[in-house]
Amino acid sequence: MIDLAFWGRCSTEDRQEPEASRAWQLRRAKALVEPQGGRIVAEYFDIDESRSIPPQRRPEASRLLASLGDAGRGFDAVVVGEPQRAFYGNQFGLTIPLFEHYKVPLWVPEVGGPIDPANEAHELIMSMFGGISKGERNRIKMRVRTAMSAQAQIEGRFLGGRPPYGYRLADLGPHPNPAKAADGKRLHGLVIDPEPAEVVRRIFREYIAGYGIGAIAEGLTKEGISSPSAYDPARNRHRNGIAWSKFAIRAILLNPRYTGYQVWNKQRTDEVLLDVQDVALGHTAKMRWNHKDTWIWSERPAHEPIIPMDTFQRAQGLMAGRARAAAPHKPHRARHDYVLRGCMYCGVCHRRMEGHWTNKAPYYRCRFPQEYAIANKLDHPRNVCLREDAVLPHLDRWLAEVFAPTRIEHTIEALAAAAGEGRRERGRDDEARRQVAECDRKLQRYKDALDAGADPLVVTEWIKQTQAERHAALAKLDQIGGQTTNTREQIAHMIRRLGDMVAVLTDAEPEKKSDLYRGLGLRAEFDPETKKVRAEVTLDPAPSRTSHWDSVGVRGGT
Known part of the structure; x- marks a missing residue:
């Protein structure tokens, strides 16, 4: 009897129910192994993972590959239900050496059993399936983009995403595709939301009258008018909504959909190498702006306009005229190291503080315009500043105590309780x-x-x-949030490994020191009134579960 692990995947493009997809892939794998005396004793099935992501970066697939070197893994071979779902492009050639190294056979239905690494036909077949998988994905992308382009241009259809500030989504009836209509899907379109629409008109009026973007933002904030993220927080959970920003004003002035036309293809998703030094890690998605000449406009107005076309074009002309000419290239400033970058927060507004180099020393500051503070009922100084060397000695001394050999067990127990x-x-x-x-x-x-x-x-x-x-x-x-936690053994291993690093904190280079702080999940918050920094260490991924915290007095000014 051969014990095997099943390896499958259900991608985001897959229209099947994940359970159904897993069932038919598992059935196909069993049909291959059971007649040959095999049985499946473990499963590794990824859901919502694109095939273009290498197995090393898929949660379940990476767990499978990591288990290959474990003598107590519980299986002797691995079987895939469909090779196109496991491998994409050249992923097979980059993954099979691991199976060979640990002498774990990989079974595939298309070859009728385990792959023979010495068999050129087997390697050719698997490479072909990787190419088929890549070609299938590219064809899907091409068909979808072509269909969306036609729907936007000819039908003026709303193709998803957040509605622009000033509009809201309305139900326009059943989906025109009968199958989707039977599934309960509906068409949606943009209709004017009266209150924010009037704010949009005001922004265009003031800009054309000569007001700057910053002056418009400060005026709206001072009058207590809700910013886009504050007006609809449910659809803008990634923003804090404390006030109007210049970027929000600029985005509104540049958005052509306020003219009533549907505009699509303003942005594209490029796939770029995650690490140019290690192409096996695959690609990551980057959103980039397309040139205006490639935008797709609907042939006729698709929804009620908030501003007329001539007003929009006049605003674009003013913006182009006010744009600064490209300045001559200046030599890049020397790079400064900020050991606490990304870890230091303001105790008044709880925003992350930015690095600032002053008097040949690193500082952290939080700048908060007075209008924003008044609008959000915050007694916030215009600038909150903290010198880095006023914090580091206290912080390193505290970490050394937490990870001292005599306190390791106490720290492990605290984290295990959080787990x-x-x-x-x-x-x-x-x-x-x-x-x-x-x-x-x-x-x-x-x-x-x-x-x-x-x-x-x-x-x-x-x-x-x-x-x-x-x-x-x-x-x-x-x-x-679906957060995962570490077991006590994992926590103990992590703390003991980090404890050795903490012991050399004082003499560590700034970059390595910064990496260690982030690895510890350090969050430090500076209270300018009491001149104290409250520091927390979080090894669990969930931000609410911290292991230890302490506060120390520091020198600092506001």
């Missing part, structure tokens, strides 16, 4: 996931009922109710 809290959170996470999976199964049954001739009106009501339950479960998942 227990994380496991309770994960229990709620698992329940929410089960609810989502159950809703997906119900939706599939309802679609089957429609295909079988059930009453569409009745089934549509069922679908709406189930989709509402699914959205509620997804919202709960989003709230919980």
Whole structure:
């Protein structure tokens, strides 16, 4: 009897239910191994992971590859349900050497059993499937982009995303595709939201009258008018919404959709190498702006305009005229090291403080315009400054105490207790996931009922109710965050390894010191009133579960 691990994947482009996708891949794997005396004893199945991501960067696939070197892994071979889902492009050639090194056979249905590394035909077949997988993904991208371009230009269809400030989404009826309509999908479009729409008109009026972008932002903030992220926080959870920014004003002035036309393809997603020194790590997605000549405009107005076209064009002309000419290139300033970069926060507004080099020394500062402070009812100094060398000696001394050999067990116990809290959170996470999976199964049954001739009106009501339950479960998942925690053994190993590094903190180079602070999950918050810094160390990924904290008095000014 041969014990095997099943390896599968369900990508974001896959329209199948994850459970259904896993089931048919697993069934295909069993059909290969069971007649030959094999049985599947472990599963590694990635969900919502694109095939273009190398196996080393997929959660379950990377866990499988890491287990190959473990003598107690519990399986003797690995089987994939479909090679196109496991390998993309040249990923097979970069991954199979690991299986060879640890002498773990890789079974594939297309070769009828385990791959023979010495068999050129096997290698050719697997390379071909990698090419097929890449070509399939490229064809999908091309078809989708072409269809979206036509829908935007000819139909003026809203293609998703956040509505521009001044508009809101409205239901325009059933989806024109009968299958999607039967699934409960609806068309949406932009309609004017009266209150913010008037703010948009004011911004264009003031800009054309000669006001600068900064003056417009300060005026709106001073009058207590909600910024876009404050007006609709549910759709702007990535922003704090404390005040109007110059960037928000500029984005509104440059947005052509206020003229009533649908505009698409303003941005594109480029895939760039994650590390040019290690191409095996694959690519990462980068959003970049397209040139205005490549934007797709609808042939006719698609929604009610907030401003007329001539007003928009006049604003664009003024903006182009006010743009500064490119300045001659100046030599780059010397690079300064900020040991606490990304770790130091302001105790008044809780924003991250920026590095600032003054008098040949590194400082951290938080600049907060007075209008923003008044609008947000904050008694915030215009500048909060803290010198780096006023913090580091106290911080290093505290870390040395926390990770001292005599306190290692105490630190481990504190983190293990935090991990227990994380496991309770994960229990709620698992329940929410089960609810989502159950809703997906119900939706599939309802679609089957429609295909079988059930009453569409009745089934549509069922679908709406189930989709509402699914959205509620997804919202709960989003709230919980699905964070993972470390076991006590992992925590102990991590702390002992970091403890050796903390012992040499005083003499460490700034860059290595900064990396260690980030590895410890350090967060330091400076209170300018009490002149104290409160420091926290968090080894668990969830930000709410910290292991230790302390506060020290420092010199500093505001």
